[in-house]
Amino acid sequence: MISRYACRGERTRLIPTLFAAVLSVWTPLSLAHFGPIPMSLKDVPIPPVPGLTDGPDPIVVDSDAAIVLGKALFWDINVGSDGMACASCHFHAGADARTKNQIAPSAMQGGDDDAEFDYLADGGERGTNYTLTRSDFPLHQTADPLSPNTAILSTSDDVVGSAGTFGGQFRDVHWFGTGDDDCVRVADPVFHQGAVGTRRVEPRHTPTVINAVFNHRNFWDGRANNVFNGSSAWGERDPDAGVWIDTPSGLQKQRLHLINSSLASQAVAPPLDAVEMGCEGRRFADLGRKLMWRRPLARQNVHWNDSILGPYARSTADTIRPGLDTFYYNLVRKAFNEKYWSSTERGGVLGAPVQRGRMRPLPYDQFESNFAMFFGLAIQLYESTLVSDDSPFDRAERDSQGLPVGLAEEEFEGLQEFRVAHCSLCHIGPLMTSAAVATNAELVKDNPGAFGNQLFAISTSENVITRRPVFHEAADGTIEEAGALLDTGFSSTGVILSDWDIGLGGTDPYGNPLSFSEQYLQLLAGDTSKVVDEDVHWIRPCDFDLPIAVDMDRSHPLLFTRVDGITQQEQDVDDCYNVAGAFVPTESAAAAQLADPAGKKMLSGVRGAFKIPTLRNVELTGPYMHNGSMATLEEVVEFYTRGGNFDTQSKDFGFVFSQAALRFVPDKRANMVAFMKTLTDDRVRYKRAPFDHPELIVPHGHAGDHLSVAAGNPLSADLAADEFLIIPAVGAGGIDDPLQSFEDILDP
């Protein structure tokens, strides 16, 4: 294996002189190896958010206070209507490792049987409040998990998701004390055992928040907009979004436009979601009213040595106590520019809660009305501290090519297999995902080898879309290849049929497509009114992996040419990935193709595509995939070895295909897993700062099992009694017993 040693400077010296002549001939090619080299996360800057903490009139005037506020809000079970914190689904290496009542009976959109739980492979029921076991995984089971042509033994549109709330119709919050929200709660039509309601389960598995600050957009389907509007997840798409400013002439509503802030966009969605955290109809102003005079973490112990909350903790080294020695109201005032909270006005333009009884509710004030902004930005600033850049992979020295030196041999071989098997084409850059658009675009300038070489390069730029050959479902239902626009950082790998969950192919509440690709198709056809995200206007065609148009006299089945009508791109061609692709179709040619059901030049590959997840700490963030359908990294590697579960719409078949080398050489698979385990930061594994946290009380199924549950929840007699996972408060020094993998947590 000359190539292996040739890549590792230290070992080259061990090779007998006899081979030196051979090496000199072979080295140039053997060294090339395949494609991008994953790089260290050390010293990688977080994407800037102009105007947040800098400039003449910043929104946040005390970042440290904002991070305290954000950490408290993130972990506080008082945020949810019935005891769910953000952390309740993000407590285990930033993800969710619960094993009871975690199944949603269908994927997000559609599913083969909508709201019916699937049966187990052995014929047993697997309904609400089920306890997952090792043998349930993977959800898609085949006779030979390594073979592309093998009998499917069982498959399922069920999702191993994350349990959330009981739901219910929101009525009111309690200003003081620690009580849950006043909601009208009844047994859910899907999540119930007999007449007893159980907690609902989110039909996608929770991804980790650690390193999520680098993602251009968040959520599996990217609906957490890169631009935070101060009110909702939808960026510029939300016509009603805005924040209230206290001016000399009174309160004025202004649009907010903070880029690189998808974490804030993400954070403001779950508290109002009736599956995840809130009762139906609750507003953020209600949540502001609920929390403002509460002690942060009033029901949870806080470690005296918490890396962020410690100075505010009521605990001492001798005595642990719940809560912080302050109120949310004070933290907001300390952290944020006073123009966002100083007004004493109530009602008027700010409105009032919905009247649900005879009592007329107190109108909202500015503090309450801007609470979504306080909440989103504080959590974003806290989550921006959750960067795990100290794994063995990060600590390793680099050789002249950028390859790590000093990893164990199987780890290093696994890295090379990871590249050869095409993994690093999507799991690219220091975050191991192309979803880190801005970060990767900046890094490629000085680290081109991290994004490809002569064997295989991936166009890496500020473009939020690219173009590649992917599967397309023709009008008659057959799957064929086509060139399609893809959102950068999103991919379909064939985990499930795309109809079970269309992911990025979905729309927002205003009817706009979630994807940039769909918007860009409309832009090409001349309809700028369909462009709702500004990033779409900056897309430069010559940075596509596969051009959409080229200057050629003959026609091409997938590309626009002179035959169709083309024009030069508007932008310059400086440093184009492919200058031959610096063309676009004329608007009329684009519109004609868009209207042609057989056309293959104006397609998007977004239906069934999901955000490419980071692989950092992946050892601890199972179960895997957007549907939580795989319990172990070995199952994930088997999935890619056989080339995915389904040939479905949008599947990136050039990157996900059956791989004989992985199939026939078990060491290659084992080495890849060994490599992925070098991406675990021990600070995450041992919950050391900044990954320490307050106590958390997580609903973890209900008393009973999947065949019967006990009623008697204090919230309502119609609801099942909760069981809880109690996760003790931990200080900056972390814990003694490391976090376990999902597989180790599962029952056999």
Next chain:
Amino acid sequence: MISVASKTSTQCRALFVAAACSLVAANAHAAGAVSIQDWDGGSATLAPGSSLHVLGASGNNSSYTDNPRLNYSSWAHTGAWWNFQLSSSATTTVSVTAQAGADFLPGVTIWTSGSDVFDGGTTGFGGETSTSGFGTPHSLNSTGVLGSAGTLWMQNGEGGNMLETLAYGVGNSAIDYGSDETGWGESISYGIHDVSVSDAFESGISGSASDRSIDIILTDLAAGWYTIYIGGTDHSSTGGLYDVEVSAVPIPAAGLLFVSAAMGLLGISRRRDANAAGA
């Protein structure tokens, strides 16, 4: 030996070259577009009377042809590439055989880069894009003469230093793709095919193919560097393990006499040099 195709004089006849030839490609000329594998034992030197082996290589199902997603063209990064240097002229056989029980039907092509080792070619050279939307050599034309569409990335004077496509073989009797079906307008069919356009490197191509195995015999193959590409030819298969052997026949007795004479001359020459050095 000239056979199925004749060499074009126009480098731009490529049917689907997706850019004017004057356009500079995405990537400046730089070698190393494919990764060359090692033979068992490491050495790539082939002397007459010896052979090179790889036992138990892993073959994907349709990296050579039959993948409808690539319009049946080859897929460089999922197949396997080897080089060998023939030390002196000899009739040479390239054999590819699926191992017992393996669900693998091979295809193989042999090119020559003459006295220099293949530099690996250039990704995306000339902006060529196949009908299935792949650039080179992600998809490549592995059966056409150099200069035809899908070969510029490796051709001498273009993206690489390859001098001639010599031969290809397909070990799947179901394969018969015409130029109107494939990604680059190439033809791909079962059996052994002579693609060479000159007699500079061999004096004849023969051999045999069956489902699961291929033998290509290159008569009087000239000393120099050769490159072979191997992949599967049955998209419905699962792929499997296969063995590769490249063997050069021993130099015949008459040839040995000639070599002995030559060595004698060489020895004299060396002694003369030594004398000169000592003078």
